[in-house]
Amino acid sequence: MAANELLKRLVTIFSDDDLRHPQLRGIVLAQWMLESGRATSELSVKHYNFGGLKWRKEMAGFATRIQYEAHDGADFYCKFATIENFITGYWVFLNRSPYSGWEANVSTPEEFIKFIGPIYAGDESYADKVISLLPEATSLLEQAVRARADGPHGDQENDDGRGDDLGVIVIDPGHGGIQNLPGSDANHAISVSGVKEKKLALDFSLILRDQIYARAQRSERLKVVMTRETDKNLPGKERARFAFDHKAKLFLCLHFNGSQSGSARGTETYYRAKENGNINLQDDMTFAQAVQTALFKQLKALDSGARDRGIKPDNQGNPSLPGFGVLNDHNLGNDERRDPCRAAYIEAEFITNPSVEKLLISGPDAVNNRTLAMAAVADAVLQQMRAIRS
Ligand SMILES: [Zn+2]
Missing domain, CATH: 1.10.530.10 (Lysozyme)
Known part of the structure; x- marks a missing residue:
């Protein structure tokens, strides 16, 4: 069985x-x-x-x-x-x-x-x-x-050798392990009940992978690659390299926000700023907006307190800020020699907010709610993959 x-x-x-x-x-x-x-x-x-x-x-x-x-x-x-x-x-x-x-x-x-x-x-x-x-x-x-020894790959590939090839998406669950590495701390935010962001990022990402496979049409072939499937950290650069190594069309980082103020909340998605050398700006913004809209709409349907914080450049509008190493265009393989990879970085919610804690972490319906949220993101991802192909 x-x-x-x-x-x-x-x-x-x-x-x-x-x-x-x-x-x-x-x-x-x-x-x-x-x-x-x-x-x-x-x-x-x-x-x-x-x-x-x-x-x-x-x-x-x-x-x-x-x-x-x-x-x-x-x-x-x-x-x-x-x-x-x-x-x-x-x-x-x-x-x-x-x-x-x-x-x-x-x-x-x-x-x-x-x-x-x-x-x-x-x-x-x-x-x-x-x-x-x-x-x-x-x-x-x-x-x-x-x-694991065979290396990172989508072992649950929808691949019967026929059908439309949608290509590869790399999912990058934020943080992991116990060591801070360049471009990736072991952990950042901690929820109201004490759950670490790195654990939620992995759980949501694994659900997202399963939802992408489950929601693809039978005639579609695709591959989901995870930068990590267990509790380990990788430097930001190495995460982005997965997109290059696997010739990915999409690279999606998943994180959660934290704030000193328990009242902060909302969903936001980052893309690499033009000033940080993004040669793929319009496509990245399209991808970021697609996952942002899908995730926010689903969270809003589950909880009227959900807030759309929109899509943002990774320098947050300040040209002198370096942005997120993990979104480095070069490491993603975005150069003239190959098809660019679209990249987006989701901050799904503020886990320091008690309503978010109940909705997505420890409330009675939390696992069901996060599955619905990831199903919505999966649909947006699949639409992007189809659009890039055609
Ligand atoms: Zn994070």
Whole structure:
């Protein structure tokens, strides 16, 4: 059975996560597959809770509390803002007193699950059910590691060798990892509930990728390339190089804004300023306006407080400002020798605003809302790719 997109996203991120006990990676994924019905449960789809984790006060700061009607009655469960937050939160959950001593039982996957299973599920047969999924979990993790070793590419290419070729788009989730690099800090904004911009940028970007593939017509071939699929940072220049290396038609950076003032909000999209050597200005502005309009309209439909801050040059109108390194035309391959790549840089919203926190991060419909928002951007992207081809 083919893994669904959500399970693939979980596997991709978890396969590259630093674990204190790497020998437990497979069995833990197997447990999440059992608990979430292979990422089909409502708790996993709506709240990124792949472990069926009930709310416990120690989870404050790692999750938010939601009421949920499970098979054993209504109760409070954990809602996670991103898949990365769930992975962190799972270990926080285990580090509570009911599981004390678990780290003395980690020499094999079986030992671990036989120790925690009866506490987790109150069921002696639970460990065996998880162990039966271990081969499948291990194989999914191996596939993810292999795909990464093969280098960055769109492994879910819509490509049957026929149909209209729309070309390549590179999606660049902002920030990542723990090191500040030239043109790309590890993180910038932090949401009201403490979720880092880099985690939201990755989550939204992976949803955007899936939406582009899902919303392309069957007769259309295209490829979505991600500059990163896990929690790592890349220098700004290297991100832009992806567009050149993959002969991309479009390069789209995704970020979130932050402000000292909790009331600031709105959506804005940047393009490379003419003064910063943009030889592709009109096309970049067209692309920036298309994604800006699509994203803003969808956010406005979800929340009347949404605000259109418009498209802006990356020097913000000040010719002496250098602009964003990641939008450097030369690194994108915009020179006379080849077709120019259109580039845009979305600041989707201010995550320091409590309404945005509820709408897109930790409110009950946050995952659904962000999926709708990324579907709108996906449609705009596909229209651009079609327009460039014709
Ligand atoms: Zn940013």
